Amino acid sequence: xxxxxxxxxxxxxxxxxxxxxxxxxxxxxxxxxxxxxxxxxxxxxxxxxxxxxxxxxxxxxxxxxxxxxxxxxxxxxxxxxxxxxxxxxxxxxxxxxxxxxxxxxxxxxxxxxxxxxxxxxxxxxxxxxxxxxxxxxxxxxxxxxxxxxxxxxxxxxxxxxxxxxxxxxxxxxxxxxxxxxxxxxxxxxxxxxxxxxxxxxxxxxxxxxxxxxxxxxxxxxxxxxxxxxxxxxxxxxxxxxxxxxxxxxxxxxxxxxxxxxxxxxxxxxxxxxxxxxxxxxxxxxxxxxxxxxxxxxxxxxxxxxxxxxxxxxxxxxxxxxxxxxxxxxxxxxxxxxxxxxxxxxxxxxxxxxxxxx
Ligand code: ZN
Ligand code: ZN
Numbered sequence: 001x002x003x004x005x006x007x008x009x010x011x012x013x014x015x016x017x018x019x020x021x022x023x024x025x026x027x028x029x030x031x032x033x034x035x036x037x038x039x040x041x042x043x044x045x046x047x048x049x050x051x052x053x054x055x056x057x058x059x060x061x062x063x064x065x066x067x068x069x070x071x072x073x074x075x076x077x078x079x080x081x082x083x084x085x086x087x088x089x090x091x092x093x094x095x096x097x098x099x100x101x102x103x104x105x106x107x108x109x110x111x112x113x114x115x116x117x118x119x120x121x122x123x124x125x126x127x128x129x130x131x132x133x134x135x136x137x138x139x140x141x142x143x144x145x146x147x148x149x150x151x152x153x154x155x156x157x158x159x160x161x162x163x164x165x166x167x168x169x170x171x172x173x174x175x176x177x178x179x180x181x182x183x184x185x186x187x188x189x190x191x192x193x194x195x196x197x198x199x200x201x202x203x204x205x206x207x208x209x210x211x212x213x214x215x216x217x218x219x220x221x222x223x224x225x226x227x228x229x230x231x232x233x234x235x236x237x238x239x240x241x242x243x244x245x246x247x248x249x250x251x252x253x254x255x256x257x258x259x260x261x262x263x264x265x266x267x268x269x270x271x272x273x274x275x276x277x278x279x280x281x282x283x284x285x286x287x288x289x290x291x292x293x294x295x296x297x298x299x300x301x302x303x304x305x306x307x308x309x310x311x312x313x314x315x316x317x318x319x320x321x322x323x324x325x326x327x328x329x330x331x332x333x334x335x336x337x338x339x340x341x342x343x344x345x346x347x348x349x350x351x352x353x354x355x356x357x
Contacts, residue, residue, distance in 0.1 A: 019044035024098035093120030157357035163201035183217035183224035194329030228333035250274035
């Protein structure tokens with residue numbers, strides 16, 4: 001596979017731009033290798049420039065790929081943009097969802113009239129959505145680490161611990177195993193609280209006979225994992241057990257529809273139909289899944305509004321849910337790599353309704 005900067009330069013050219021100004025730090029890191037907290041990059045067919053301030057000059061020497069010219073600027077890195085541009089009339093793309101109105105005004109003020117500023121979003125994200133083999137291995141390792149921490153958590157039992165204690169224990173165990181940090185704030189939501197898809201762990205004890213939604217991930221080597229399991233602390237009752245089986249059926253149907261060439265919207269629809277056919281459509285209010293990589297939410301999106309198409313090398317979640325307000329919630333989420341004939345499931349935790357103390 002050609003280098004990222006070369007592929008990006010092609011994409012910039014195809015977008016009708018001469019240069020792309022990259023200000024989102026995750027994108028800057030992806031393209032240049034830089035991991036500090038103040039840096040921008042300019043990439044185009046004739047341009048490979050990285051800019052940082054004096055604090056990061058040495059770090060950039062080590063991290064930033066040698067194909068980039070490295071510039072040192074004042075703390076306001078936009079000051080250096082004009083000097084890094086090729087000559088002549090130019091169309092300069094900027095990441096419009098990663099730039100404030102104030103920064104944009106400042107940039108316009110700094111640049112000569114020969115430079116046209118063009119809002120251009122998602123170009124680096126489009127490359128990031130298709131993982132290189134080495135990236136997939138890092139995500140696989142993050143996922144395995146998170147799985148191991150979860151398995152230990154379940155062995156230790158949940159009843160009598162608060163949601164917050166459980167979340168903290170899971171996060172601490174992931175760090176012990178080498179994770180840099182959780183890839184997002186862990187969700188532990190028991191009983192009726194599980195009906196909130198983005199519930200925050202409370203200082204409330206988990207009781208016997210509840211469903212507990214646990215959504216967690218590890219960041220390892222810069223890459224994220226993401227997984228959800230819903231476990232029972234004893235028999236949660238007939239309605240909850242049925243909802244679990246329905247979500248599992250939808251999840252398996254969704255997994256079965258994932259393959260290179262599929263429309264993300266169609267994959268969402270396959271899983272959604274299982275839940276809707278059971279008369280529970282209103283209880284599944286979010287998209288089926290999302291891409292995962294350097295960020296825990298990135299492209300492609302699996303939802304009713306997505307225009308994305310799946311390609312081999314996408315890493316996505318498949319995570320349908322059923323949420324019954326005041327009663328319980330169920331979500332089952334796996335992380336998968338899209339392949340030519342289906343998908344490779346990275347999550348290794350079983351999916352039958354697990355019961356723990
Ligand atoms: Zn999740
Ligand atoms: Zn997710």
